[in-house]
Amino acid sequence: MSENVVAFIFARGGSKGFPGKNIAPLDGKPLIAHAILAARAARSVGRVVVSTDDEKIAAAGRQWGAEVPFMRPPELAGDRSPEWLAWRHAIDAIDAGPGPKVDVFVSVPTTAPLRQPADIDACVARFREGDVDVVMTVTPAARNPYFNMVTVDGERHAHLVIPPDKTVHTRQTAPAVFDITTVCYVVSPAFLRRADGLFAGRVGVIEVPAERAVDIDTALDLKVAETLWGARTDGK
Template sequence: MSAKLAQAFIFARGGSKGVPRKNIKPLNGTPLIAYSIDCALSCPSLGHVVVSTDDNEIAEVSKLYGAEVPFMRPAILAGDSASEWHAWRHAVEAMENLGSPFEILVSLPTTSPFRAVEDVEACLMVLDQNPDVDVVITVRKAERSPYFNMVQVLPDGNAEIVCKSGEAFQRRQDVPEVFDITTVAYAVRTKLIKHANGLFEGKVRAVEVPAERALDIDTPYDFLVAELLAKHIDPNGSRKWQR
């Protein structure tokens, strides 16, 4: 795939509340956002590596680790209720206005620092081989099944299985296999971003990634787990973080 067709974007707003300043918080001594930047720079199928942020400090750290920050994200697209989809659309339009149009947006959220280059390249390969596919997401095997051991609590206080299939499943092995969407990578054709209102309005395929590369950092607990993993996992070999 031509590098001009696919570009990497890392969307990193400054107002994270679950883990304050999460996007540049050090993980094993390195700003979290640097892991996404490093992976993107290592992907042979990607062109520009762009960070979309509303925060000047995040912008400076991103440039230090090799990313471009050719535009700043408007505050209206960086609040707690702001839609990630609208931030994607803004990025597409901003790059077009700068004279750098492209066909595939690859979002690499900061919250998955253990992704591997092969995960990203696999998403792009699926798009390249399937012209009718609009989106490729990454997934991991779910630890619980909505057919078997996930419940919802009803307004009357009673609990019931989330998915009622009409069959009396007795074992986990008997239920349909389900997956959790991860934040490892999203590869999306820009034509869908410009004309639709969400991922699943398009034709979606999935690439499975192993659990150890799919950790999604959202809470202080997640960050503690990531600190432990970071000392033992490096999916792409030795990194050179010295700046």
């Protein structure tokens, strides 16, 4: 029997930093549409579900081909509501309904519209190797705590965030560090139910290039994404 791989798109309606972010347009489509289309195009995904508290977002989700079989409770859609709990609610809602239970949980955030379906498939493939509870996407960090990131003490003196064992003269010779991206997460449902967060278990990674990892949190981020989208289109 094949696994039931369900891609969830979590898109609440109350963003204060960037109102309407999840349905903001990029290349004529709302951000949520880009997430839905990437998830539907991923060969490993069998079902695409939107979790939202907002009727406009729910309507957009259905318009672009996702299911919206439940609405997210308000207590799981606030500014300080842990998304981990929204993830739990989503798999519990699907498992309580008709059809097969969730075997593989995939989160495809709206905020990384430059992802490729292959990025999702790569994460699912890494998860299926069987030695991890979670797979997340990362990209090489522009700043490095061993070389050019500092803290400032009470006397206004700067110190490296992580002092290296020996002097590091260039970023290239510092230990490699990565930024977590919002391209894709894959999680074991059993782990999601028993743990309190991603790093409570074994975490695998898939590296994606920076141009596919833009994380839209502000209107300026969207402008950056528009520029990169245009460059990608021009290069076809």
